[in-house]
Amino acid sequence: MDSALSLEGVWKRYGRFEAVKDLSFQVEKGTICGFLGPNGAGKTSTLRMVLGLSEPSEGRISVLGATDGRMVRDRIGFLPEERGLYRKMTPVDAIAYFAALKGVPMGEGRRRARALLEEQGLGPSMNKKMKDLSKGMAQKVQLIASIAHQPELVILDEPFSGLDPVNQQGLEAMIRGLAERGATVVFSTHVMQHAERLCRKVVLLAQGRKVFEGTVDAARNQAPRALELEGRIPAEAAAGLPGVASLESQAVDGEEAGVYAHRAALAPDADPQAALKAAFARGLDVRRFEMKQPSLHDAFIVLTGGDR
Amino acid sequence: MRRLFLIARREYFAYTRTVGFWLSMLVLPGFILLGGMLPAYMKNAAPTRNIAIVDLSGQQMGPALKAAMDKNRLEEDADDLHDAALPEAGREKADALEELTRHQGLQAGLERLRQVAPRAAAAWKPSKQSVVVVATPPAAAAAASVAEAERALRPLIDGDGRNSKPLLDGAVILTLQDGEPAGRFWSKGVTDTRAEDAVRDGLIEVVRGQRLRALGVSDDQARRVDTVQPALDVFSTRSGRNEAVGLRDRLPGLVGFAFGMLLWSTIITGASILMNSVMEEKSNRVLEVLLSSASTTEILGGKVLGVAGITATVLGVWTAIGAWGLSTLAAVAPGIVGDFVSVLTQGGLIFYLLAYLVGGYLMYAFLFTAVGAFCETPREAQTLLGPIMIMLSAPIIVLQLAIRTPDMPLVKVLSWVPLFTPFLMPARIPSEPPLWEIAGTMLGMALMAAVMVWIGGKAFRAGALATGKLDWKNVLAAMRGERS
Numbered sequence: 001m002d003s004a005l006s007l008e009g010v011w012k013r014y015g016r017f018e019a020v021k022d023l024s025f026q027v028e029k030g031t032i033c034g035f036l037g038p039n040g041a042g043k044t045s046t047l048r049m050v051l052g053l054s055e056p057s058e059g060r061i062s063v064l065g066a067t068d069g070r071m072v073r074d075r076i077g078f079l080p081e082e083r084g085l086y087r088k089m090t091p092v093d094a095i096a097y098f099a100a101l102k103g104v105p106m107g108e109g110r111r112r113a114r115a116l117l118e119e120q121g122l123g124p125s126m127n128k129k130m131k132d133l134s135k136g137m138a139q140k141v142q143l144i145a146s147i148a149h150q151p152e153l154v155i156l157d158e159p160f161s162g163l164d165p166v167n168q169q170g171l172e173a174m175i176r177g178l179a180e181r182g183a184t185v186v187f188s189t190h191v192m193q194h195a196e197r198l199c200r201k202v203v204l205l206a207q208g209r210k211v212f213e214g215t216v217d218a219a220r221n222q223a224p225r226a227l228e229l230e231g232r233i234p235a236e237a238a239a240g241l242p243g244v245a246s247l248e249s250q251a252v253d254g255e256e257a258g259v260y261a262h263r264a265a266l267a268p269d270a271d272p273q274a275a276l277k278a279a280f281a282r283g284l285d286v287r288r289f290e291m292k293q294p295s296l297h298d299a300f301i302v303l304t305g306g307d308r
Numbered sequence: 309m310r311r312l313f314l315i316a317r318r319e320y321f322a323y324t325r326t327v328g329f330w331l332s333m334l335v336l337p338g339f340i341l342l343g344g345m346l347p348a349y350m351k352n353a354a355p356t357r358n359i360a361i362v363d364l365s366g367q368q369m370g371p372a373l374k375a376a377m378d379k380n381r382l383e384e385d386a387d388d389l390h391d392a393a394l395p396e397a398g399r400e401k402a403d404a405l406e407e408l409t410r411h412q413g414l415q416a417g418l419e420r421l422r423q424v425a426p427r428a429a430a431a432w433k434p435s436k437q438s439v440v441v442v443a444t445p446p447a448a449a450a451a452a453s454v455a456e457a458e459r460a461l462r463p464l465i466d467g468d469g470r471n472s473k474p475l476l477d478g479a480v481i482l483t484l485q486d487g488e489p490a491g492r493f494w495s496k497g498v499t500d501t502r503a504e505d506a507v508r509d510g511l512i513e514v515v516r517g518q519r520l521r522a523l524g525v526s527d528d529q530a531r532r533v534d535t536v537q538p539a540l541d542v543f544s545t546r547s548g549r550n551e552a553v554g555l556r557d558r559l560p561g562l563v564g565f566a567f568g569m570l571l572w573s574t575i576i577t578g579a580s581i582l583m584n585s586v587m588e589e590k591s592n593r594v595l596e597v598l599l600s601s602a603s604t605t606e607i608l609g610g611k612v613l614g615v616a617g618i619t620a621t622v623l624g625v626w627t628a629i630g631a632w633g634l635s636t637l638a639a640v641a642p643g644i645v646g647d648f649v650s651v652l653t654q655g656g657l658i659f660y661l662l663a664y665l666v667g668g669y670l671m672y673a674f675l676f677t678a679v680g681a682f683c684e685t686p687r688e689a690q691t692l693l694g695p696i697m698i699m700l701s702a703p704i705i706v707l708q709l710a711i712r713t714p715d716m717p718l719v720k721v722l723s724w725v726p727l728f729t730p731f732l733m734p735a736r737i738p739s740e741p742p743l744w745e746i747a748g749t750m751l752g753m754a755l756m757a758a759v760m761v762w763i764g765g766k767a768f769r770a771g772a773l774a775t776g777k778l779d780w781k782n783v784l785a786a787m788r789g790e791r792s
Contacts, residue, residue, distance in 0.1 A: 051600045070603065078600040084592025088322070100314050101601040146597070 003062070004029045004153050004184035005050060010059030012045050012208075019045040021208040023059070027186055027201070029152075032179045034195030034216075035188040037205030038304055043188040044081060046205070047157055050186075051078055064153055074102045077151035079143055081158045081188075087131040091117055091141040094130060095148050102149035109148060116144045120170070136167035143174060147183075154178055156187035160194050172198055192296040202296070206304040216296055223294035223302045227264040227272055229279070230288035238262040241278050243270025259287075311602040315610025319585065320617040333622050336573075337629045352436045357477040357503040359495075360444045360464075362457045369482045369489040369514065374441045376513035377506055385434060386410045389417050392432050395644060396425035407535065427639070439506040445475065454492065457481045465496050478503040488515050560651045560738030565711040567661050568735040572703060575668045575730065578619040579676035582611055586680030586768075587689060595681070595772045604769045612673045619669065651738070660737050663750060668730030670757040674764025681771030703731040710735035724749055726756030 005027040012020040020042040027033040037043050048054045049061060052069030066072045085094045095116070096109030104112070117126045120140050125133055133141065139162070147154055156175070160168050175198055178185050189195055195202055195216070202219055204212040212219055224245065229238055235249045244264040252259045266272060272291045279286050323329045363370030386409035393402040401424045409417030414434070422429040445464055451457035458481065467474035478495035491511055493504050520530050589595040598607050638645040652658045675696070683689040702722065710719045714736045723732035729749045737746070 053596070053599050069600075073601060076600065078597060080593045080596040082593045084594055086322070086594060087592070097314070097318060098597065098601060101311050101598075103310075 002029045003027060004064055005033075005186060006062040007046070007050075008060045008062075010046070010049065010056045010061060012042070012049060012054070013057040019208055020049070020056075023205070023208075023210050025203045025210060025213045027184055029184050030179060030182050031201060032175060032185045032187070032199050034199035034202040035186055035205070036190065036192065036195055036202055036300060037188075038190055040207075041205040041304075042208040043205055044157055045208075047155055047186075047188060050155060051076065072153075074149065075152045077102075077146040077149065077154040077183075079146045079154075079156040079159055081161070085130045085138065085142055085145065088129055090127050090129060091122065091133070091144075092126050094141065095145045098145040099148040102151075104149045112148045113144070116148060117141070120144065120174070136163055136170075139163060139167065140170065140174075143171065147178060150181075150183075152183055154183050154185045156185065158189055159187050160189060160191060168194070192300050196296045204300065204303050211303045212299075219296055219299045219303070220294045221299075223298035224265045224268070225270075225272065225294055226292040227262075227266055227275055228288070228290040228292055229262040229264065229286060230260070232256075232258045232285035232287075233260060233262065233279075234258075235260065235262065237282065237284055238264060241275040243267050243272070243275050245270075263292075309606075311606040312610040312613065315598070315602065315607055316614035316617065319611050319614025322585075323581065323615075323618050324621060329618075333625055337626060348435075351438075354436075354438060354500075354502070356437055357439045357495075357500070358442045358475075359439060359478040359480065359503050359507070360442055360448065360461070360476050362444055362448045362451060362461065362479060362481045364451070364454060364457065365482045365484045365489055367484065367489075369484075370444075372514045372517075373480070373482065373489070373507070373510045376517075377439070377441060377510040380506070380509050380513065381437065382414060383410060385414050386417060388435060389421055389432070392428040393421055393425040396428050401425075403537070410531075410535070438502045442476070444479075448479065454481055454483060458492075458494065461494055465494055467496075478507075480507045488518065559647050560657070561711055561714060561735075563648070563651050563657070564714070564735040564738040565707060568703070568707045568710070568731045571661070571665055571668055571734060572700075572707075572731045574619055574623065574665070575672050576700065577622075578615050578669055579672035581618060582615045582673050583676040583680035583683075583689060583693075585611060585615070586677050587683050587685075590681060590772060591684035599769075599772055604765055604772075608674070608677060608765055608768055611677060612670070615673065616669060623665075657734075657737055660746070661734055664730035664734055664753070667750070667753040667757050671727060671730075671753070671760045674757075674760040674768075678764040678767035678771060681768045683771075699727070703728045706732060707735055714739035715741070720745075724752065726752040729753040 003026040007026075008024050010020060010023045011018065023042070023046060035043055035046070045054070049056050050063055050069055052063075052071075052073070061067065061069070063069045064072045064075050069076060089097070092110055092113045095113035096104075096106055099109035099112065100106050114123075114126060117123055122137060122140060125137055130138060130141065139159075143156070143159065146156075154175075159171060159175070163171060172194065175185055175187065187194075187198075199216055201214065202212070202216055203210060204219070212222060227244070230252060235247060238244065238249065238260075239247045241264070243266050245267040246265045248263045249260050251257075252261050264275070266275070276286075276289055279289070361370040361373055386406045389409055390402045390406035393405050397405070405417060405420050405424060408420055418429065418432075421432060445460070447460040448457050448464070451460050461476070461479045461481075464475045465477070465479060474496065478493060480491045480493045482489050482491050484490065489511060491507060493507055495503060517527060517530070521527075525533075586595070589598065602610075634645050634648065676693075679689060679692045679696075682692065706719055706722050706728075709716055710732060713719070719732060719736060720741075722728050723736055723745075726749075730753060733746070733749055
């Protein structure tokens with residue numbers, strides 16, 4: 001598959017400070033890629049280099065086949081981390097203006113703006129001033145402004161920050177819609193649930209360095225699987241089950257003395273069924289048994305070393 | 309270029325579509341109009357003060373004081389008639405009119421004004437009398453001592469404590485001291501000194517006449533001495549005419565000064581608009597989106613062009629108002645208007661002014677835009693602008709010196725500093741500096757403008773994405789790429 005974005009050995013230095021270190025990854029066309037990492041991991045610095053807003057100190061970047069994002073800026077849509085539009089403009093004017101900067105004639109920009117605003121349920125507010133819109137509405141308008149020119153690559157820097165759950169869901173739907181129309185979407189976030197729901201691929205950064213690149217499932221596999229056991233099972237017996245690498249135990253409220261809830265982290269190659277079989281074979285009083293798949297959040301903690 | 313014009317268009321309409329823009333644009337012409345009308349309004353709007361004279365001198369000093377005050381008032385009217393006649397009738401006839409009024413009274417003066425300046429006569433109105441001497445109330449007139457007169461006068465000046473207006477605003481009790489009149493002036497308030505001043509001037513006139521007569525000088529002789537005006541005609545080799553120096557010769561200096569100030573305020577206002585616009589875009593992150601949509605050159609160029617359009621609109625409206633003012637003035641004083649127009653067109657002053665406007669605007673527009681790109685709040689802008697504004701006050705101070713002595717060494721030297729050239733050279737041009745100085749300073753300004761465009765562009769790009777603590781050290785680090 002062709003890549004829409006490719007970075008090879010990219011470094012960004014500000015004086016002696018290294019914001020991005022030897023970063024390489026690729027994003028295939030038509031996919032949604034999550035660009036994850038804790039605050040200060042180098043996400044915004046990387047996205048700025050991709051857009052051509054700042055130059056890499058070292059390395060090569062290819063964006064939609066160009067060596068500099070500025071050369072293909074009309075084919076890119078960008079939503080910055082802290083959003084804002086001209087407060088005294090109406091949504092239609094703002095969207096048409098930014099689309100015009102990307103080469104869409106003003107009349108066509110207005111037509112697209114009205115259609116997109118209607119589609120997002122913002123029809124009644126399209127002629128209000130931006131300052132009179134709610135934060136959620138304004139963020140939707142901002143996203144529409146970044147995609148009204150129908151870009152091939154959409155870069156969203158922390159698009160979900162500050163949005164309530166309903167608006168987050170709406171934004172997720174918009175992002176899915178972009179990919180369905182064939183656009184490549186790269187968005188940065190440090191909230192893993194969004195990436196888990198939206199992305200096929202994620203790139204994880206910590207302290208300027210890439211710590212993971214791959215599918216969401218592959219990322220999850222980086223974190224240990226866990227087994228949850230509940231019953232009159234002593235901690236030593238639970239720890240002695242095959243494949244258990246470590247154990248956390250606590251007494252269960254409202255049950256008779258000696259009933260515990262154990263969370264056992266499994267060794268990478270361990271078979272959870274073997275642990276269950278052994279528990280029954282050893283006559284342990286198992287009242288609840290559950291295999292827990294690690295979440296992307298667990299993987300994030302493991303991969304970034306808890307650097308949040 | 310398409311993006312540049314789009315950005316310029318947005319910038320232009322963002323300001324010109326607001327009511328505030330048009331209101332603030334009318335502030336300057338409004339102040340000029342108000343400045344011209346206010347003194348006349350204040351003179352006529354202040355209430356007339358009624359005063360009484362209580363004469364305890366025993367030598368008819370009261371009537372003498374009243375006559376002296378009437379004479380002083382006539383002199384004011386003679387001055388007013390002179391000023392009214394001057395633009396239409398010229399200096400000689402205006403001087404003669406003033407002299408005639410002093411000798412023969414206001415009616416004779418008015419009659420002459422109708423002959424020599426009929427348009428001015430039709431519009432002329434005597435200014436309101438600020439002080440009127442009224443008949444002395446009987447109780448005070450019957451007083452035999454200062455104490456009795458004061459007892460009689462105080463209730464008349466103070467009022468009866470109710471809301472009714474007091475009978476008098478003030479009164480003077482005249483006595484003799486060493487054979488000369490002396491007075492005790494009473495009034496209710498102490499802030500309005502017009503009545504007190506009129507009485508003092510009248511007393512000076514009375515005492516002066518008394519002393520001159522004692523020396524054997526008649527009133528007529530004294531007046532003739534007072535009105536001596538030696539015929540001293542002033543010529544200038546620079547005026548190029550074999551005529552005495554007049555307003556026309558001094559006008560270039562005044563025009564240069566006025567345009568220096570105008571350019572200063574216009575350029576700084578335009579540059580400040582730019583700075584605020586960039587600052588707003590930086591604080592709400594629109595600048596990042598703009599940078600991802602257009603090149604730095606397009607954004608900067610568009611903004612500078614847009615605000616240049618705003619500045620041109622302001623200057624255009626001011627020029628239209630000025631032209632209307634001049635055409636109105638032309639009906640009364642065609643000579644002055646003709647002189648003004650010839651000052652602007654002779655020697656290409658208007659073209660120099662345009663060149664200084666463009667050069668100055670470019671220098672400061674890019675400087676202020678770069679500052680705005682580093683700031684998100686006015687307080688941050690103050691941190692960076694402080695030293696620049698202190699520096700910018702220098703040409704304003706020096707301009708005041710240039711109005712009288714445009715060839716002063718300090719003015720000459722500072723006009724060579726490119727950042728000051730657009731403000732100080734307009735003030736120097738009327739004194740006809742050598743062509744090499746004009747060309748040299750203009751070249752310096754053009755080079756500086758080019759440097760500012762380059763540095764401004766670099767700083768704008770660095771500043772637009774910069775975050776964190778703001779001071780000059782960090783600004784320079786960001787420009788070197790050592791800081792995000």
